[in-house]
Amino acid sequence: MVLDEPPRDVGEWQQAAAALREVVPVCAAWLGGSFLSETLEPNDIDCVWVVDEGLLNTARADPETRRYLSLFANGLIRQDDMRVDCSILPWRPRPGIEMEDARDQEYAMWRGYWDDFWQRVRNGPKGAPRTTADALPRRGYVEVVLDGFPE
Secondary structure (H helix, E strand, O other), X not given: OOOOOOOHHHHHHHHHHHHHHOOOOOOEEEEEHHHHOOOOOOOOXXXXXXXXXXXXXXXXXXXXXXXXXXXXXXXXXXXXXXXXXXXXXEEOOOOOOOOOXXXXXXXXXXXXXXXXXXHOOOOOOOOOOOOHHHHOOOOOOEEEEOOOOOO
């Protein structure tokens, strides 16, 4: 099947990506959720925007930009007309695996959180008690490199 236009979700993701990239370069995007499943009509695209920590902090120096970025970081850009569920992961360049300080530990925790989150599939209906089966890695996510990682 050949499409003249991308599916609605993809077009909305492209709009969200363009809007975020207007204020800060985006290293990559991690995409997951029902969009990458067997679901014929997914509710949305789940996305974590991976943004260089230093560039993100510089952009946040401007109060208006900080407020705008917080909408992305906290998943608040989702509206009825935009089905992109967003978060931001500040990427921290770490040449080694050592945890030099608390910031390294926090970064590793959040990076691991998202990796673990997207490998899980709810075993029962939404709101049902969690079981051990909910912890099993049964899916994944896709990384789309946008502006690349700074060297």
